[in-house]
Amino acid sequence: MAARLRQVEGDESVVLRVTHSNIKTFAADVRFSLQLELYDDTNSKVSDLSDNSRPLGFYSPLNGFRLHVIDLDPASVTSGGWLEDTSLVEKYTIPEDEYCKRDGTFRKFKEKMQSQKPSALENKISDNYMEDLCANIKVGDRCEVDPGAKRGVVKFVGRAESLSPGFWVGIQYDEPLGKHDGIVKGIRYFQCLPLHGAMVRPDKVKVGDYPERDELEEDEI
The missing domain is CATH 2.30.30.190 (CAP Gly-rich-like domain)
Known part of the structure; x- marks a missing residue:
């Protein structure tokens, strides 16, 4: 996640724009304490925050830096991109017999409207009309x-x-x-x-x- 830093003099925190490897449209501005362990990136990689003993401030994050989250969990709900691409999500299809039993469906409405129309034979104009x-x-x-x-x-x-x-x-x-x-x-x-x-x-x-x-x-x- 990308972090856009807005540092205030005397403030021991930083605002980062956070992005996610599996969710391309996700972005959020979050204020972090400099004691948190984070992955800090600019457009090019600066460093891996792999040393849990070091605070965020050790890596000297600046305004506009990007913090990118690498999700290594193969079972993560974000994997595969389906949270963003709805075409990948399996759609529910109601069985035909269950749909026919339901009231208030578009099919029932259409059938009702058609039944209320006068017969086509009644409305037919004769070839000898007038x-x-x-x-x-x-x-x-x-x-x-x-x-x-x-x-x-x-x-x-x-x-x-x-x-x-x-x-x-x-x-x-x-x-x-x-x-x-x-x-x-x-x-x-x-x-x-x-x-x-x-x-x-x-x-x-x-x-x-x-x-x-x-x-x-x-x-x-």
């Missing part, structure tokens, strides 16, 4: 899309394999109010200018006499 609403929507129809009363032209009606089941309507907006150019998730459903295309559910679409906004303003002049 097909009836497409009866009066044809490609080429002028339309208005909610929310926002966005106007445009119907460019696609039908199922979209890259989207959820059911029927979809592809819209080419008059203005750049869309998200794409007719390609959705790598599949082209129609052609339009960038950011003018959108795929919406039929219940958002109203077809009829919906001229472009500029044309409407000219008619009102």
Whole structure:
């Protein structure tokens, strides 16, 4: 262990930083009486304190000296480095049958949450979802899309394999109010200018006499 000495005039003790050969992260400042037997080191070895008849003061320790403890006990709890490296410590694993009997485990919580979810079959959207609403929507129809009363032209009606089941309507907006150019998730459903295309559910679409906004303003002049 390393000792950093802080000597005070008239004080017959010294503060040493103590380190340990088997515990690399251990370090402590300890005040020792100069009568104790210690191993005194600097960065290079100064001396072995092997003479038990000599006090620590005989070796003239100074501030910053390092006292290193050599642990020669093969049965020492510090041997092998396991006090610092937890990967060397054998981990306890509970037997599967005992874990299954316990309450309050993450597995029991997960099973409970899954049992409370509605059946996947109950939530499944039919392939014919909103097909009836497409009866009066044809490609080429002028339309208005909610929310926002966005106007445009119907460019696609039908199922979209890259989207959820059911029927979809592809819209080419008059203005750049869309998200794409007719390609959705790598599949082209129609052609339009960038950011003018959108795929919406039929219940958002109203077809009829919906001229472009500029044309409407000219008619009102």
